[in-house]
Amino acid sequence: MAHPASHAHTDAPTHAEPHSHRHDHEQDHSHGHRHGSDGVAEGAMARVLDLDAELFGGYLTAVTGRLAGLAGGGVTHIVDLGAGTGTGTFALLERFPGARVTAVDSSPAMLAGLERTAQAKGLGSRVSTLEADAGSGLPGITGADLVWASASLHHLDDPAAALDGIRAALRPGGLLAVAEMDGMPRFLPDAVVPDRPGLEERCRHALSALHADQVPHLGADWGALLTAAGLTVEAEHTEDLELRAPLPPAAGEYAHLVLGRVRDALDGRLDPADRSALDAVLNGGALDVRHRDDLTVRSTRWTWTARRPTDRP
Numbered sequence: 001m002a003h004p005a006s007h008a009h010t011d012a013p014t015h016a017e018p019h020s021h022r023h024d025h026e027q028d029h030s031h032g033h034r035h036g037s038d039g040v041a042e043g044a045m046a047r048v049l050d051l052d053a054e055l056f057g058g059y060l061t062a063v064t065g066r067l068a069g070l071a072g073g074g075v076t077h078i079v080d081l082g083a084g085t086g087t088g089t090f091a092l093l094e095r096f097p098g099a100r101v102t103a104v105d106s107s108p109a110m111l112a113g114l115e116r117t118a119q120a121k122g123l124g125s126r127v128s129t130l131e132a133d134a135g136s137g138l139p140g141i142t143g144a145d146l147v148w149a150s151a152s153l154h155h156l157d158d159p160a161a162a163l164d165g166i167r168a169a170l171r172p173g174g175l176l177a178v179a180e181m182d183g184m185p186r187f188l189p190d191a192v193v194p195d196r197p198g199l200e201e202r203c204r205h206a207l208s209a210l211h212a213d214q215v216p217h218l219g220a221d222w223g224a225l226l227t228a229a230g231l232t233v234e235a236e237h238t239e240d241l242e243l244r245a246p247l248p249p250a251a252g253e254y255a256h257l258v259l260g261r262v263r264d265a266l267d268g269r270l271d272p273a274d275r276s277a278l279d280a281v282l283n284g285g286a287l288d289v290r291h292r293d294d295l296t297v298r299s300t301r302w303t304w305t306a307r308r309p310t311d312r313p
C-alpha cells in the first residue's frame with residue numbers, strides 16, 4: 001500500500017468514514033428510498049458525514065483552497081462523486097462562487113437529503129443531483145472542470161473502470177481530486193475501560209481484516225491508479241488531523257455513532273471482553289463517550305489531485 005509522501009500536520013481533523021460499509025446491491029430502489037435497518041444505518045451514516053464536516057471544516061477549507069490553486073480560474077462545473085450528504089458539494093460551492101455542482105450518488109436517500117440542504121442554504125439553483133452507479137461512468141456529464149471523490153472511490157467494484165469514466169467526464173486540463181482516509185478515526189484514551197488497554201487498536205485491526213474482505217479497494221494506491229488511467233498526478237498530501245479537549249458536544253455524538261457502527265460491523269468478531277468494553281463506552285453509563293472529557297479525535301486523510309492531459313485524447 002503506497003501513500004503520498006508529502007506530510008502535513010494541521011489542527012483540523014478530517015472527514016470520517018463510517019465503517020460498516022454497504023454495497024450498491026444492498027440498496028432498495030423499489031420506491032426510490034431505503035427502509036428497515038438499512039435505512040436506519042444510512043441515516044446514521046448521513047449524520048456521521050454531517051458531524052464530520054461540522055467538526056473538521058478546517059480540513060475541507062484547506063483542501064478546497066489547494067484545489068483552487070491548481071485549478072486556476074474558470075471553474076464552472078464541478079462533479080461531487082459519491083456526494084453523500086454534500087459535505088464536499090457545499091465546501092466547493094463556497095470555494096468556487098462561479099461554479100455549479102452535479103452531485104452524483106447511487107443512494108436516492110442521500111441525494112434527497114442533499115437537495116433539501118441545498119434548498120435550505122439557498123443554493124438550489126447551483127446544485128443538481130444525478131442518481132447513478134459511478135462505477136459505470138458518469139452518464140451525460142462531459143467537460144467537467146473538477147471532479148471531487150471523497151471516501152467514495154473505494155466503494156466501487158472496479159475503480160480502474162470508474163476512473164476511465166471520470167477521465168471521459170473531465171475536460172482536457174480538468175482535475176480529479178481523490179480523498180481517502182486511513183480507517184476509523186481514533187477517539188479513546190488507551191485505558192478507557194479498566195483492564196482493557198488497547199481496545200480501540202484491536203477494533204481497528206479487526207475492521208481492517210473485515211474490510212480486506214468486504215471493501216478491498218480501501219487503502220488502494222490511488223496515485224498509481226490515477227496514473228494508469230491516463231491522468232497526471234500533480235499533488236499528493238497526507239494529513240494527520242487531531243482535535244483535542246475541550247471538544248464541542250458534536251465530538252461525543254460523532255464518537256458514539258462511529259463506535260456504534262464499529263460495534264455493529266464487528267458483531268461476533270470481537271473478544272467478548274472487548275465487546276463488553278465497547279458496550280461500556282456506548283451504553284449511556286459513566287464511561288460513555290458522550291460524557292467524557294478525555295477524548296481526542298484523530299484521523300489521517302490522503303488526497304491525490306490529478307489532471308486530464310491536454311495533449312492526449
Ligand SMILES: C[S@@+](CC[C@H](N)C(=O)[O-])C[C@H]1O[C@@H](n2cnc3c(N)ncnc32)[C@H](O)[C@@H]1O
Nearest residue numbers: 082083084087105106107133134150151152155
Ligand atoms: C462515505 S460516503 C462519502 C460521502 C461524501 N463524499 C463525503 O465525503 O462526505 C460514500 C458515498 O458514496 C456513495 N456510493 C457508494 N457506492 C457508490 C457508487 N457505486 N456510485 C455512486 N455513489 C456511490 C454512497 O451512497 C455514499 O453516499
